[in-house]
Amino acid sequence: MKAFLILEDGTVFTGTSIGSTREIISEIVFNTSMTGYLEVLTDPSYAGQAVVMTYPLIGNYGITPDMESARPWPDGYIVRELSRMPSNFRCQGSIQDFLTKHDIPGIAGIDTRALTKILREKGTMNGMITTNENYNLDEILPKLKEYTTGNVVDKVTCSEKNVLKGSGKKVALMDFGAKNNIAKSLNARGCEVTIYPAHTSAEEILGANPDGIMLSNGPGDPKECTAIIEELKKLYASDVPIFAICLGHQLMALANGADTHKMKYGHRGGNHPVKDLSTGRVYISSQNHGYVVDTDTLDPKVAKPAFVNVNDGTNEGLEYVGKNIFTVQFHPEACPGPQDSSYLFDRFIQMMGGNQ
Structure with a gap:
């Protein structure tokens, strides 16, 4: 299923839906860690944010016991490529299933390098992850500009x-x-x-x-x-x-x-x-x-x-x-x-x- 990441400056990235298919608006931030994606997902400091992983391949060792809290906290998850066959002797499942279980929407297959460059040059901004192919930018952009994380x-x-x-x-x-x-x-x-x-x-x-x-x-x-x-x-x-x-x-x-x-x-x-x-x-x-x-x-x-x-x-x-x-x-x-x-x-x- 197609998914779209829409930034408040009007930039749109098209990729593939991962995890939940619900629509979310969140603050879009990037993380440069080359490993430890599960600790990132379960860090409560990401509540109210959707995380872009700059490392291009995510999920190759699947879900392991290395969680920093009992559940994942980001509003959304954005990756270049999601590993289809996780392999590790401690692996307990895939990121795809983990995101779906916890109702967290995500998007894969987009140019995360280009996205990160935009966030570095223009600063952190709000965005929407949606699977609605008939989205209307004129309706969405004002909503994005109004969003705040509040007291999380x-x-x-x-x-x-x-x-x-x-x-x-x-x-x-x-x-x-x-x-x-x-x-x-x-x-x-x-x-x-x-x-x-x-x-x-x-x-x-x-x-x-x-x-x-x-x-x-x-x-x-x-x-x-x-x-x-x-x-x-x-x-x-x-x-x-x-x-x-x-x-x-x-x-x-x-x-x-x-x-x-x-x-x-x-x-x-x-x-x-x-x-x-x-x-x-x-x-x-x-x-x-x-x-x-x-x-x-x-x-x-x-x-x-x-x-x-x-x-x-x-x-x-x-x-x-x-x-x-x-x-x-x-x-x-x-x-x-x-x-x-x-x-x-x-x-x-x-x-x-x-x-x-």
Whole structure:
């Protein structure tokens, strides 16, 4: 069956329908990872977006147990070529069946290089995936321009708290759309991790006397999370060590008077170089974000830049002055991507006083 990807600038790509045949409007973003497509599909940070995979062949090892949440989150999936015969000893099915099962529409067989160049040159834009061959651009384009992702954190956070048992430090993980490997990375270091829904009050978290607080990644515009930001102000005022990733990094900055803004096309992939400003060392990182902290709005008495993106100079991390708080824009838990910066979890353990 034919499928069409219609961008808000009027560009139309024609390909083959994969997964569900329902029609969707979403923000179109691209990911440059060469592997790890299942982790991308199951990353809650993609809620409210349709993902273009720039690597041309997707699905060759099928669906495996390497999921970062219980289900896929993107609104849509866009690929050049979908593997017809996945092969891997851990394979549990095909991407096609996976998308169909979870009612996610997609399109294959389009020139994803040309599409990515458009998004890089013009910036991220909204689009529609449809199987309707009688589509009317005059009706569709206004709808595309009006679409916004809104507050999607409420959609992806857990509904109740749960605990990963451990014999070491007790960590409260605020779930704004957390990838599984954040909790696993802490648990593997002996931590007992209690995962809290996004709107849990600071009083409840501090009342449990955690040794440290982890703020997770998540989807959408951080400025939409006004209630969460108010709770983070209270957590900041405590003396509990805090480590934040991605959306958590942005929310902590907003809670302390800094500003964020939307990037032209964001950083999404497993090959982004970041520089540690304290050592000068460069790490290759996994990233997935469309917003960034504006360091010009930082109060130098509150926080200072700790990491910078080598490609475009944007902020990749902050260290808070006089506080046991540091935050990063990239993903030290990887999945997908390199594990170069996983040492940051060890740094967090040390901030909490080690696991003794």
